[in-house]
Amino acid sequence: MASKPYDKETENYYRLCCLLFEAGTEAMRQFFLTHVSDDGQPLPPNQFHVFIKQKKNEFIRTLKKDKRQKNLYKSQSELLFPPEEGEANINELDMTLLNILISNLCVCDKDELKKVTDLKNIRNDQAHNNGYRINLAEFVREWSRLSVILEALGVNRVVIDDYANKNINENDREMIITKIQQVLEDLEERVGDVEEMVDGMDERLEIVEQNQHDLSNTLMRLEDTEENKFLSGSREADENDGTPFNEQSLPSENLSMDDFRQLIKDFAQWFDRRKLLNRLQVLLLQYFPNNEALKRVTTTTKLLALLVERELLSQTNLSLLYDTIKLTEQFGFISTTKIKLRAFDNIREREVVSLSAHTKEIFNLGKKLSDSEIKTLDGRYNFPDLEDYTDSWSLILDFEPRGLLSENKMEEIKEVLKR
Missing domain, CATH: 1.10.533 (Death Domain, Fas)
Structure with a gap:
């Protein structure tokens, strides 16, 4: 990664990430300390190890009920609950672990929690930037988006402006590389958990289907017995209790x-x-x-x-x-x-x-674009380095992040297709 050319777009990426990982992590840390008690008094950072020990059982119980998380990874657990005589240090916690603590221990409303989630999502977006480059238009957009969130979380505007003029040195770049690698490892592990969760259903489904097959055979053997007559009579009684058969309960959105x-x-x-x-x-x-x-x-x-x-x-x-x-x-x-x-x-x-309505408009464009129209747009916006899109969807996935399908640009696209 260090061997990649270092130009203005690369600097944009490092500068944005520097603000994100330094000011963003500190913002989440302060949010946790100021929202973790019912009396409104901030928790002193040097008392975090005492607090987390006292809250350990409550935290683990709450975590097990969390449908998104449920368990800590070993490395996370060791940071919060060090072995032997070690003490947890809140300054060693990354965004991921701070987000887990905030979600499960802080006293805050949904709007406040959304700011923290938005910050985490920006981090995930930048971690997936394989080129480690951001053009000027995207940099301005992302910097503005991140600044609004940080200010809402209490970061002083002067601090944010300082990062805009900060000299990004080799230590900063190495710090960002390390943070990005940690984020990607965590996200890959979580994706693996979901895939394993899905794959693990097969064996259980086979057991259920076998049980259903066995039950079906049993019921068939009962058809000509006195026991079956009794069951039929019970069923008739149930049908007369005023409850329509078609109102048997179906799963609600609160699924198991x-x-x-x-x-x-x-x-x-x-x-x-x-x-x-x-x-x-x-x-x-x-x-x-x-x-x-x-x-x-x-x-x-x-x-x-x-x-x-x-x-x-x-x-x-x-x-x-x-x-x-x-x-x-x-x-x-x-x-x-x-x-x-x-x-x-x-x-x-x-x-x-x-x-959104704009998303639906873009999707409808994808359904309507013909092969010739795809070539027209490719030539209009990519010449001379044509992309030769395989279909309309690959065109949209390339155009939209470049701002070519923004609400302001859609009329221009329509005009190009009319010519």
Whole structure:
């Protein structure tokens, strides 16, 4: 990485990351210290080791209930609860661990928590920037976005401005490289956890299907027995109690972890078999201002893992899943998944709530572009270094992060296609 050419765009990347990892981590640290007690008094940093020892059992119990996290990795556990006579030091905790502590121990409302989550997501976006370069337009946009979040978290504007003029030296670059590698290792581990979670469903499903088969055989043997007559009589009594048969309860959006895993597995298999990953990526561009995270995704399972990691998809929030089914018109999926949800009944009429009107406009453009129109846009915006896009979706995934499909640019695109 150190051997890469160091030019203005590389400097932009390091400067943004320097602000992110230094000022951002400190902002999260101070947020935790000022929101961790009910009396509103900040926790002194040198008392963190005492506090975390006292809260250990409560923290672990809360963590086990967290549908996104559940467990600490060994390295994280050792930082919080060092072996023998060691003391936890809050200054040694990274953004990931601070975010876990904030989510499970802090007293704050959803708006405050969202600022912390947004900061973590910017970090994830930059960690996936394989080129370690940011052009001027993107740098200005990302710097402004990050500055707004940091100021909302209490960072003084003077501090932010100092980073804009800071001399980025070799030590800064090495620090950023180390931080990026740590983030990527953590994200890869989490993606692996989700994939393992999905793969692990197969064996359990075989057991369930075998049990269902055995139960079916047993019921068939009972058909001509007195016991079956008794059961039939009981069933008739139930049917007369005023409860319609078709009102048997279906899972709500608050799914069990096993049902959530099965739903993810079914969804991923359906979309991967039909090679629809690029359409999903286009629909989700609004949640990934830096497209690098989406570019790294090679399967629908990994895409879903990213959504879960970013808290955009969960057992209690399936809006993105519903909306992508509707917009991609993959209604056949509903009859194939083993998980039946009430929301599936009227999904064609369901209002899209998780995707913006602009996202829908971009997606509709992708559905309508012909091969000749794709070539027209390639020539208009990429000449002489043509990209030769394989389809409209690959064009959109390239155009959108470059600002060529912004709301202001869409009219220009339409005019180009009319000529």
